[in-house]
Amino acid sequence: MSWNPSSEFTPPSTPEKDKPKPNPGTIINLVGDINLEVKSFNGTTVYAVSSHQLIDGSKFFSKLLGGGSTFAEATAFKAHILKKSQNQLFSRFKLTIDIEEKSQEAMTTLLQILHGKPHSLISDDIRLVDTWYKIARLADYFDCGGIFEDWARIWLKLPTATYESDLQNLDKWILISEVFRNPAIFEAVTKQALLLMFTKKDSEEVFWKVSQTGNEDVFTATSPGVLSALVRKREDLIKKFAEPLLAIAKHYEGYPKTLTTSTQKTYRCRLSKDGCDMLISGAARYWIHQLSLTEWGENCGSTADVTLQDLAPQLSVINFPTWTDVTYNGGYAPVYHSSCNPLLAEEFNVNKKATNVLKDLVGLNLLELRP
Numbered sequence: 001m002s003w004n005p006s007s008e009f010t011p012p013s014t015p016e017k018d019k020p021k022p023n024p025g026t027i028i029n030l031v032g033d034i035n036l037e038v039k040s041f042n043g044t045t046v047y048a049v050s051s052h053q054l055i056d057g058s059k060f061f062s063k064l065l066g067g068g069s070t071f072a073e074a075t076a077f078k079a080h081i082l083k084k085s086q087n088q089l090f091s092r093f094k095l096t097i098d099i100e101e102k103s104q105e106a107m108t109t110l111l112q113i114l115h116g117k118p119h120s121l122i123s124d125d126i127r128l129v130d131t132w133y134k135i136a137r138l139a140d141y142f143d144c145g146g147i148f149e150d151w152a153r154i155w156l157k158l159p160t161a162t163y164e165s166d167l168q169n170l171d172k173w174i175l176i177s178e179v180f181r182n183p184a185i186f187e188a189v190t191k192q193a194l195l196l197m198f199t200k201k202d203s204e205e206v207f208w209k210v211s212q213t214g215n216e217d218v219f220t221a222t223s224p225g226v227l228s229a230l231v232r233k234r235e236d237l238i239k240k241f242a243e244p245l246l247a248i249a250k251h252y253e254g255y256p257k258t259l260t261t262s263t264q265k266t267y268r269c270r271l272s273k274d275g276c277d278m279l280i281s282g283a284a285r286y287w288i289h290q291l292s293l294t295e296w297g298e299n300c301g302s303t304a305d306v307t308l309q310d311l312a313p314q315l316s317v318i319n320f321p322t323w324t325d326v327t328y329n330g331g332y333a334p335v336y337h338s339s340c341n342p343l344l345a346e347e348f349n350v351n352k353k354a355t356n357v358l359k360d361l362v363g364l365n366l367l368e369l370r371p
């Protein structure tokens with residue numbers, strides 16, 4: 001029988017890497033059963049952690065290692081546990097993950113909180129927004145925001161005005177409040193986002209306009225679910241704003257060719273006279289163009305570069321020309337009736353509409369936007 005080095009030093013079929021290591025790196029849990037090797041842009045750290053805490057607190061780890069998992073990691077972990085129970089192994093199971101551009105500092109805090117251990121992050125100082133944001137991104141990645149809910153309530157005990165006016169960090173506040181499940185902050189900052197968000201022509205991306213000069217547009221890192229819900233909500237609000245203008249434009253589509261006597265008369269001259277109709281449709285088209293509503297459609301790109309904050313005051317000052325009555329003189333001269341001016345109709349009171357939409361925004365319950 002030949003000498004076999006592997007059977008001499010380790011139990012059969014135990015990989016070399018499972019041998020106990022003298023330096024396990026950062027100890028989160030001394031009696032933990034996993035050495036979690038975390039790779040990131042700022043180096044690799046090994047954390048001694050407990051599989052129970054990972055699986056209980058994080059859906060990411062539950063999917064990776066939990067009972068029903070079909071991942072190779074779960075199979076290897078089960079085999080490891082079995083060998084340990086048979087006293088064939090004394091080492092921790094080695095699990096490697098890559099958090100890419102997320103930070104090790106945030107990872108340490110996250111694992112400490114996941115294990116109910118003391119951690120250094122207790123301050124309610126708004127300047128920590130970047131720290132909270134880093135942890136929120138990781139918590140989002142590991143799907144474990146719930147475990148932060150109580151801590152975040154303490155961290156984020158801030159006067160409303162502080163985060164509402166922190167526009168440069170609007171996208172970070174949205175993610176922090178979404179992941180940490182903080183309804184008050186989520187409501188406040190998503191309302192700001194709705195007022196300030198805009199899109200660019202031929203782009204799917206969404207930005208916040210955080211300064212009047214337009215030079216400090218913030219590209220959003222908000223999670224995709226919340227972002228698309230916000231885009232839809234913004235579209236709804238703009239549609240409400242612009243409803244009367246768009247209704248007139250639709251009504252006069254193809255005018256004067258396709259306009260027939262059977263057409264709905266809401267925004268038409270009450271006596272179906274061409275002169276009046278031309279003034280009404282012309283004015284609506286002019287304002288639709290002025291407000292960049294020209295390419296109106298289902299896509300948010302239709303209102304590129306327009307924020308609700310810009311649109312509201314613009315809509316409030318819309319006025320149609322005041323025309324004076326010109327009566328039919330027997331020839332082909334057009335006829336105008338001052339009483340046909342759509343601004344006189346209650347349903348086309350743009351000023352009132354704009355005010356109502358802003359009121360709607362204040363009253364909106366935006367928590368529904370959270371996935």
Ligand SMILES: [Zn+2]
Nearest residue numbers: 269276337340
């Ligand atoms: Zn008329």
